[in-house]
Amino acid sequence: MNVKLLYFASLADRAGRGAETRDSAARTPRELYAEVAAAHGFAFPLERLRVAVNGAFVDVDRPLADGDEIVFLPPVSGG
Amino acid sequence: MNVKLLYFASLADRAGRGAETRDSAARTPRELYAEVAAAHGFAFPLERLRVAVNGAFVDVDRPLADGDEIVFLPPVSGG
Amino acid sequence: MTDPRFRLSETPIDVAAERPALDHAAAGAYASFEGWVRDHNDGRAVHRLDYQAYAALALAEGEAILEEARARFRVREARCVHRVGSLAIGDLAVWVGVSADHRGAAFDACRWIIDEVKRRVPIWKNEHYADGESGWLHPE
C-alpha cells in the first residue's frame, strides 16, 4: 500500500525532507510511526504527537487506506 | 466666605449652569451640599456623590477655605 | 513633564497613532480594548451621545489608574484615550492599550484599566434616544 507523509518543523529537519511516499505494510498510524521513526531516527514518543490523515485529526489506531496522506504533528508553537 | 462650584451632567442641567460662585457659611462640603441641594433642587443624596476640592477627591467633612473650588460628582458613566 | 499615559480627546481617536508608544522589543503581547457607541442601551434605541468630563480631575485620575496598573501587573506600557464631546453610533469612545512580555498580564491589566476608568474617572454620558428624549447616565 502506498502512503504519502508530510513532515513539519523538527521532524522535517530530522527526515531531511518535507514529504515522502512510502510503500508500507503498516495498518494504522501507530504502526506507520514505528516504521518512519526507525527509518529517520525520530525521537518523539508517539504520545507527544497528534496524527492527521487527509487533512483531519484522527486516532492513531484508525485503519489506513492506500493513497492516504498522513502527518505526525509535533507539539505546536504558534501564536 | 466665597466658594466656587462646578456642576456636571444632570447636576448642571438641574442647576441650569456649569459653575457658580457663592457666599456661604458652610464649613464643610456636607454643609455646602445641603445648601446647594436646597437652592437647586438636587435629588441625589450626598452618599451617592463624590466630592472634589481644588481638583482632588476629598472627604465630605473636610473643612472648606475661602476661594475653594468644590465639585459634587454624580455617579460617572464614561467608557 | 513626561508624556501623559491618559488623555482626553475632542477629536476621533487614531488607534494607529497611539500604537508606537506601546512598542517594546521585549514585549511579546499586546492587548487592547475599544468602547464603541452602541445603537441601543437598556432596550432603548440610541441615536448619538455626548461625553462630558471634569477634565482636570479626569486627567489626574486616569493617570493614577495607569500608574497603578503598571505597579500591579507585569506590563511594559499602558495607555488610554477617552473621547469627549458629541459621538455617533460606531464611534470610538475609549481606547486602552497594554503591552507586556506575556499575554496573561496584558489581558489582566487591560481589563482592570477599563473597569477602573469606568468606575473612577469623572466622565458622564448623555444618551440621545430615537424618541427625542435624552438623559445623563448615573449608574447605581
Next chain:
Amino acid sequence: MTDPRFRLSETPIDVAAERPALDHAAAGAYASFEGWVRDHNDGRAVHRLDYQAYAALALAEGEAILEEARARFRVREARCVHRVGSLAIGDLAVWVGVSADHRGAAFDACRWIIDEVKRRVPIWKNEHYADGESGWLHPE
C-alpha cells in the same frame, strides 16, 4: 463559501484592514490581542524567527476555534490572522479581534481564542538566536 474568519498570511498583517469586518452597530466592545516577536525567549537573545504551518489543517482548525468561540461567548464577530514565513523582532505574528455587546464577553472570547490557537493550530516557530543557533519549539 463565506469569508474565512481565520487566515494565514505570508505578508505583514494590516490590523486596520481587518477591523471593518468586526464593526457592528450593536457592538459596544472590541477586544484585541497581538502577539509580537520578542527579542528574547527562555533567557536567550532572539534575532528573528520563522513560522511554518501545515496550512490545510491550520486553516480548518483555526476556523473551528472561531466558530466555537462564537457558540461559547456572546460575541458579534471574531477573527484571527497568523503570520507564516520569516519575521523580525517587533513584527506582528498573530492578531485576534473580537466584537461584542459587552466587554466581559469580548475579553473572555479574545483570550480563549488565542489560548486555543496556541494549543491546537498546527503552526511551529523556529527561533534564530544571537549565537547563530536555531531551533524549532515544541513545548512540553
